[in-house]
Amino acid sequence: MNLNQLTIRQAKDGLKTKKFSSVELTQDCLKQIKKFNPLLNSFITITEKGALESAVKADKLISGKQNLPLLGIPVALKDLFSTKGIKTTAAANVLRNYVPEYDATVVKKIKDAGAVILGKTNLDAWAHGSSGENSDFGPAKNPWNTEYVPGGSSSGSAVSVASEMSLAATGTDTGGSIRLPASFNNLVGLKPTYGRVSRFGIIAMSSSLDSIGHLTKTVEDNALFFGITAGSDKFDATTLPDLTENFTKNLNTGVSGLKIGIPKEFLASGLDSQVKAKFEAAVKTFENLGAKITGVSLPHTDYGIAAYYIIQPSEVSSNLARYDGIRYGLYRSYFGDEAKRRIMLGTYTLSSGYYDAYYKKAMEVRTLIKNDFTQVFQKVDALISPVCPTPPWKLGEKANDPLRMYLSDALTVTVNIAGIPSLSVPAGFSADNLPIGIQIMGRQLSESLLFQIGNAFERQTLYYKQKPNL
Numbered sequence: 419m420n421l422n423q424l425t426i427r428q429a430k431d432g433l434k435t436k437k438f439s440s441v442e443l444t445q446d447c448l449k450q451i452k453k454f455n456p457l458l459n460s461f462i463t464i465t466e467k468g469a470l471e472s473a474v475k476a477d478k479l480i481s482g483k484q485n486l487p488l489l490g491i492p493v494a495l496k497d498l499f500s501t502k503g504i505k506t507t508a509a510a511n512v513l514r515n516y517v518p519e520y521d522a523t524v525v526k527k528i529k530d531a532g533a534v535i536l537g538k539t540n541l542d543a544w545a546h547g548s549s550g551e552n553s554d555f556g557p558a559k560n561p562w563n564t565e566y567v568p569g570g571s572s573s574g575s576a577v578s579v580a581s582e583m584s585l586a587a588t589g590t591d592t593g594g595s596i597r598l599p600a601s602f603n604n605l606v607g608l609k610p611t612y613g614r615v616s617r618f619g620i621i622a623m624s625s626s627l628d629s630i631g632h633l634t635k636t637v638e639d640n641a642l643f644f645g646i647t648a649g650s651d652k653f654d655a656t657t658l659p660d661l662t663e664n665f666t667k668n669l670n671t672g673v674s675g676l677k678i679g680i681p682k683e684f685l686a687s688g689l690d691s692q693v694k695a696k697f698e699a700a701v702k703t704f705e706n707l708g709a710k711i712t713g714v715s716l717p718h719t720d721y722g723i724a725a726y727y728i729i730q731p732s733e734v735s736s737n738l739a740r741y742d743g744i745r746y747g748l749y750r751s752y753f754g755d756e757a758k759r760r761i762m763l764g765t766y767t768l769s770s771g772y773y774d775a776y777y778k779k780a781m782e783v784r785t786l787i788k789n790d791f792t793q794v795f796q797k798v799d800a801l802i803s804p805v806c807p808t809p810p811w812k813l814g815e816k817a818n819d820p821l822r823m824y825l826s827d828a829l830t831v832t833v834n835i836a837g838i839p840s841l842s843v844p845a846g847f848s849a850d851n852l853p854i855g856i857q858i859m860g861r862q863l864s865e866s867l868l869f870q871i872g873n874a875f876e877r878q879t880l881y882y883k884q885k886p887n888l
C-alpha cells in the first residue's frame with residue numbers, strides 16, 4: 419500500500435510510531451500528483467519544494483516528540499484561499515498571476531497545526547459553478563470516470579483526495595460547492611454553520627452564504643480537520659464566539675433513538691431514480707441502526723433556487739466589482755461568461771426600481787426558508803436528503819445550459835440560505851459505478867451531532883473503502 423492511500427487518522431498513527439516519515443508520505447503524494455494530474459487537472463499550482471521542506475521540518479518535530487494535530491500530513495488547498503508567496507488564482511484569468519502578501523486565517527491555522535501543503539487546486543472560476551467546468555484553467559475530471567464532471571465548485575480539491583494525491587483538502591460552500599463534489603467523488607464533505615470558520619483571506623463569492631469546510635476520505639478525518647479550522651477570528655467579524663469542542667468525542671455514540679426527518683419536498687419530482695434508490699437504502703440503514711425516521715415538511719424549499727440565484731449574484735456583483743481591473747490595465751473581458759452573467763444579474767437585481775421586486779423579495783423568502791428549518795428542528799434532531807438530484811453527468815452535458823446547471827443545486831442551497839451545517843457522506847454507486855451521496859443537515863452549531871450520525875452510517879456501509887480505478 420502506498421502511503422498516499424492512508425486516511426489522516428492512519429497517517430497520524432504511522433508518523434507517531436515512526437512506521438514512516440512525513441517526507442516519505444509527502445513523496446508518495448507528489449508521485450501520485452505527477453502521475454495523474456496531467457489526466458485529472460486537479461492542481462493549478464503544485465508546491466513540491468515547499469511541501470518537502472515542511473515535511474523535513476515536521477519529521478524533526480516528530481523526533482522531538484512534538485504533538486501537533488496535523489503534523490506532517492499532506493493536504494491541498496482550494497485555489498480560493500490566499501497563500502502568502504504562492505499564486506492564488508480563483509481559477510480566473512483576472513488573477514492568473516496574483517501572489518498574495520498574506521495567508522488566509524484557515525491557511526495559517528493549517529500551517530500552525532503542522533500540515534504539509536501540496537499545492538492549490540482547481541475550481542470553477544470564482545467558485546461559480548456546480549461541475550468544475552467554469553475554470554479558466556480547464557475542467558478537472560472525475561477520477562471514477564474521466565468523461566464525467568467531478569462536481570463543483572471545489573472540483574480539484576475533491577479530485578485530489580479521491581485520486582489519493584492528498585489526504586484531505588479545503589473547500590468553500592456557498593450553495594453546495596463542498597457537498598456536491600464530495601458526493602460525486604465518494605468523499606465526506608462538511609459545510610459548517612455560517613460563521614463557524616473564518617473567511618478572512620478567502621476570495622469572497624457571496625458573503626452572507628460563503629462557508630469554509632473540508633473534503634476528506636472519512637468522517638473521523640473531517641472532524642479532526644474541522645477541529646483545527648473552526649473558531650472565532652478577529653479578522654472576520656462574522657465569526658461566532660469560540661465554542662471549544664472536541665468534534666471527535668461523539669463519533670462512536672451511534673444513532674439509536676435519534677429522530678431523523680426526511681423533508682418530503684427534497685424527494686419531489688426531478689429526482690433521478692438511482693439517487694432515490696440509494697437514498698431509500700440509506701434510510702433503511704438508519705432505521706436498522708435504531709434511528710427514528712419521520713417525514714417532515716419544509717414548505718418553502720421550492721423557492722430556494724430562485725432566492726439563491728438572486729441573493730448570490732447580488733453579492734457577487736458587489737464582491738467582484740473590485741476586480742474590474744480597468745484602472746490597472748486589465749480589460750473587463752478577462753472575466754469569463756459565468757462571472758459576467760452573475761455580475762449583470764446582480765447589478766440588475768440591486769438597481770433602483772428593481773431592488774424591491776427582486777432582492778428584497780428574495781430576502782423575505784430567505785427568512786421563510788430559515789423559519790422552515792427552525793420549526794422542523796423542534797421536532798427532529800437532524801434531516802437527511804440526497805445531495806444532488808442526479809448522479810454525476812458527462813463533461814459538456816450542461817455546460818451550455820446555465821439554468822439546467824443551476825438546478826443541480828436545488829437540494830443544497832437552502833442550507834446556505836438558512837446558515838445551518840450539512841455533512842455529505844458516500845451512499846453508494848450508480849449502475850455506471852459513479853458515486854452518489856446523501857447529506858445530513860442539523861441545527862446551527864450541531865456539527866458534532868452530524869459527525870456522530872455520519873460516522874454511524876459510514877461504519878455500517880463502508881463505501882469509503884471503494885476507490886476509483888485509475
Ligand code: GLN
Pocket residue numbers: 545546547548570571590591592593594595596623730827
Ligand atoms: N453551484 C452553486 C453556484 O454556482 C454553488 C457554488 C458554491 O457553493 N461556491 O452558485
